[in-house]
Amino acid sequence: MSELKGACIFGQSGGPTAVINASALGVIRTALDANCITRVLGAAHGIRGVLDDVLYDMSKEDPEELELLQFTPSSALGSCRYKLADPDVDDTDYRRILEIFKKYDVRYFFYNGGNDSMDTCNKISKYMLKVGYEGRTMGVPKTIDNDLNGTDHCPGYASAAKYIATSCMEVYRDAQVYDTGMVTIIEIMGRNAGWLTAAAALATAKGAGPDLIYLPELTFDMDDFLRKVERIYREKKSCFVAVSEGIHYADGTFVSEAKTSATDGFGHSQLGGLAAILANAVQQRLQVKVRGIELSLLQRCASHCASLTDINEARLAGKTAVEAAISGETDKMVAFQCSRANGSYRCNMVLQPLAVVANVEQKIPHDGINETGDGLKQAFIDYALPLIQGEPDTAREDALPRFARLKKVRASAE
Numbered sequence: 001m002s003e004l005k006g007a008c009i010f011g012q013s014g015g016p017t018a019v020i021n022a023s024a025l026g027v028i029r030t031a032l033d034a035n036c037i038t039r040v041l042g043a044a045h046g047i048r049g050v051l052d053d054v055l056y057d058m059s060k061e062d063p064e065e066l067e068l069l070q071f072t073p074s075s076a077l078g079s080c081r082y083k084l085a086d087p088d089v090d091d092t093d094y095r096r097i098l099e100i101f102k103k104y105d106v107r108y109f110f111y112n113g114g115n116d117s118m119d120t121c122n123k124i125s126k127y128m129l130k131v132g133y134e135g136r137t138m139g140v141p142k143t144i145d146n147d148l149n150g151t152d153h154c155p156g157y158a159s160a161a162k163y164i165a166t167s168c169m170e171v172y173r174d175a176q177v178y179d180t181g182m183v184t185i186i187e188i189m190g191r192n193a194g195w196l197t198a199a200a201a202l203a204t205a206k207g208a209g210p211d212l213i214y215l216p217e218l219t220f221d222m223d224d225f226l227r228k229v230e231r232i233y234r235e236k237k238s239c240f241v242a243v244s245e246g247i248h249y250a251d252g253t254f255v256s257e258a259k260t261s262a263t264d265g266f267g268h269s270q271l272g273g274l275a276a277i278l279a280n281a282v283q284q285r286l287q288v289k290v291r292g293i294e295l296s297l298l299q300r301c302a303s304h305c306a307s308l309t310d311i312n313e314a315r316l317a318g319k320t321a322v323e324a325a326i327s328g329e330t331d332k333m334v335a336f337q338c339s340r341a342n343g344s345y346r347c348n349m350v351l352q353p354l355a356v357v358a359n360v361e362q363k364i365p366h367d368g369i370n371e372t373g374d375g376l377k378q379a380f381i382d383y384a385l386p387l388i389q390g391e392p393d394t395a396r397e398d399a400l401p402r403f404a405r406l407k408k409v410r411a412s413a414e
């Protein structure tokens with residue numbers, strides 16, 4: 001395929017992770033070094049930056065600061081939750097995006113995000129093909145939820161899983177110090193898919209984790225839950241529970257009282273308060289000390305507990321996206337194809353059509369959950385353990401992490 005010359009735009013979307021900027025570095029560094037990419041532009045707050053014409057000239061950044069991105073959590077360029085309309089119903093945003101692409105001679109578009117972000121990427125790609133604008137669009141995966149279809153796992157998940165497992169092991173130790181009993185309930189992110197909460201099973205596998213783990217893949221029964229907690233507490237004088245924020249009753253309603261409090265830009269319920277609700281139910285039933293803990297944002301920004309494997313794979317995903325686009329690929333997402341044969345872990349970069357990925361949630365298979373519905377089988381441990389390996393050698397300044405400090409110089413049309 002003939003070489004395509006032009007600028008590129010890179011944007012970040014959706015919830016941040018501890019390694020999302022490693023993917024940014026993979027894209028930006030590879031694009032800056034590519035002869036056919038004339039300019040590398042970063043979109044402020046994802047697709048909003050394109051629509052609002054707020055783009056940064058990434059060539060103006062210090063190379064040393066760019067390198068620090070791989071150890072810097074959260075979205076360095078800013079994120080958004082903005083849902084593009086169906087272009088057949090309303091193409092206003094698409095005409096604006098095309099206008100910006102033409103203004104800056106953009107021929108490459110890289111978008112880093114999860115399910116909804118891949119939907120955005122897919123819509124833009126299909127629209128540009130429809131109107132005949134020559135360009136190449138690539139999705140770069142990202143989500144701590146680990147629920148993207150067509151990939152073994154997602155960048156960001158491993159570091160969040162490592163933080164959750166480590167935190168559970170630490171809380172387990174703390175909950176054992178007194179001679180009086182206590183029930184501890186940890187609430188972990190995950191609306192429809194339980195991959196994050198399942199990571200607590202890694203702590204249990206090491207002998208210092210939850211007694212019970214509840215995922216949104218199965219229906220939650222409050223009476224059964226209380227009976228199990230009471231039985232374990234009577235036996236051990238303690239009980240440790242990990243629950244996904246998205247656990248729900250048989251009729252589909254969330255256990256969390258915050259289920260109708262608000263939604264994000266894509267209409268998803270914003271959950272919270274579950275640990276307190278369950279703690280109150282247990283306290284009323286058992287009349288014992290109960291502590292409810294919500295990990296909240298700590299799960300997705302804990303770069304101090306990041307997986308080096310996760311960082312390296314995230315950066316490689318960004319690099320692969322650029323290399324694939326330069327070679328002529330478009331309308332694809334970088335995906336991971338992994339093997340764990342004989343205890344040896346290997347991860348290869350492959351490409352998946354955006355249509356296969358967009359708006360499809362990959363959940364934990366039921367055969368990976370134990371027969372009583374309150375824990376994980378060994379197969380999950382074997383799946384997740386290789387992903388959390390390695391400790392990053394992060395830069396420090398006065399014993400604190402030294403994160404990237406971008407100048408964010410506004411780009412102008414040349």
